Amino acid sequence: MAMQDMQLAHHECGDCPIRHRAVCARCEADELTRLEQIKYYRSYQAGQTVVWSGDRMDFVASVVTGIATLTQTMEDGRRQMVGLLLPSDFVGRPGRANAAYDVTATTDLVMCCFRKKPFEDMMLSTPHIGQRLLEMTLDELDAAREWMLLLGRKTAREKIASLIAIIARRDATLRLKTPKGALVFDLPLTREEMADYLGLTLETVSRQISALKRDGVIVLEGKRHVTIPDFDRLLEEAGDDSDGGMIG
Amino acid sequence: MAMQDMQLAHHECGDCPIRHRAVCARCEADELTRLEQIKYYRSYQAGQTVVWSGDRMDFVASVVTGIATLTQTMEDGRRQMVGLLLPSDFVGRPGRANAAYDVTATTDLVMCCFRKKPFEDMMLSTPHIGQRLLEMTLDELDAAREWMLLLGRKTAREKIASLIAIIARRDATLRLKTPKGALVFDLPLTREEMADYLGLTLETVSRQISALKRDGVIVLEGKRHVTIPDFDRLLEEAGDDSDGGMIG
DNA sequence: AGGAAGCCTTGACGTAAATCAAATGGGAAA
C-alpha cells in the first residue's frame, strides 16, 4: 500500500529533489512542463528487482530517492556489480529494447519514469535532454574507468578503503559539504554487496574492514555506521593520487 | 617525414574509411562540409604518447587508422588500461580542458582532430554530432561494464580467452564478416599491454596463452599471429554467456 | 658477423585472497 501511495504521488518537477542534477537539469520551464506530462513514479522495496537482464524494458527512469545497483551474473553464478545508482542517476538506454543488466533496489527506491517512446521523441525535439544525458554518460564512463583501475590493480585493503571513500564523498556531496575532517555516515551496502562491487568475497571484505578498524582508519558503531576521523588518511590507504585527480 | 606527409594529407570526408562509424556518422553533406573546414590530421608513431594524463588537451579526435590505448597509472607504477581505441573511436571529452588518462599510440596512428572550441560550437548547432557521440559513449559504457566483469570475476585463463575473442570479433567486424568457423588475425598488443588490459602480469599472460595453445583453443604462428579453429569453443573458455549477450 | 636490446617463455617459490568451516551477535517472531 505504501507502494500504491508512491505510485500515485505526484510531485511538481519544481520541487523535485533531483531537479538540478538529473537528466532534466538543463530543461527550461516549458520543457519541464512537457516532461511532467509523460512522467510517472514507481516505488520498489529494498531487495526487489526492478528488471532482469535481457527482459523487455519499456521505460527509462531517474532515481529520485534510494539506491539501486546494476549487476552482471555469469552462468555459474559469479556476480559483479557494474553500476551503483544514486539519486539523480539515470537507468535504461534510449534506443534499446531490453535491459543489459539486472537492476535491483538496494534500499527502498523511488524512480521517476518515462515510457521509452515518448522520451525518445522528446530527446529529438529537446536538445537540452540529450546534452545533459551525454554529460551524465561521460561522467559514468569516467567512474567506470576509475572502477576498472580498482578492480584490476588494487589490493583488497585498497579496494575497501576506496569504496568507503567513494561513499563518504558522495554522502558529503548530497549534503553539500566538503569532505574534510571527521565524516559520519551509514554504509548503504551489505558485506556481500560490497564484495560484488569490489570483486572480492564477503569474507575478505569483512576481514579488511576489521583491519582498517584495528588500524584506526575507520571507526565502526554496529555494522553499518562509520566515522572517518581523517579523510586524507583514508585516501592514502585507498592508493589514490593525493591530488584528488586533477580532472578539469 | 612520413609523419609530415600524413599531417599534410587531406582526405575528403566522403572517402574517409570511418565516415559511417565515427562521430560524424550521422552528418548530412552540408554538416560534413563544415566539419571538413575545422578538421586536421595528426600522426603518431607506434609507442608515442599522444597526451599525458593531466596535461592540457585542446583538441578532440577520431582514430582513423591504428590503435591507441587509454591507461591509468598509480603513484607506485601499477598500470591499468581503461580504454582500447580502434578506428572510428573518439578521444577526448568536450567540456574538459585536461586529459584524464594517458593516451598512447600502440601502432602507428592517424587521428582526425578538431580544436575543442570549434567542435563544441558545432555540437551545439549540429544535433547529429551530439546524438552520435551519445550513442558511442553509451556503447563504450557497455564495453566498460563488460570489462569490469572480466577484471573482477574472471580467472586468468578466462581473461585471456575473453581478450582474444574481443579482438577476433572486432577484426571480423572491420572486415564485415561474421565470426563463425576459423578466424585468423594478428594480436595488436604486446604481452605487457595485454597484462595491463586484463589486470594480470605479463608472465601470467604468457603462461595462459601457452596453455590455450596446448589445449588447442588457439593456434599460434610466431608470437602474434593467431588462428581460432572454433570460435564457440573460445567463447566457452571465456566464460561468456553462450547466447552472445542478447542486447537489443 | 657479433652484440645488444626487446620481447617472450619457462621454472621455482612466495603470498594474497579464496575456500571451507565454525562461531558470534543482533533483530524478529513466537
Next chain:
DNA sequence: TTTCCCATTTGATTTACGTCAAGGCTTCCT
C-alpha cells in the same frame, strides 16, 4: 524470555596468481 534466522566475523587451509630469476628468439645496429 526463548528461539530462530541472517548477516557478519574469525579461523584453518588451499590455490591461483605474483614475484624473482634465467634463458631463448628476433631484429636492429655497429
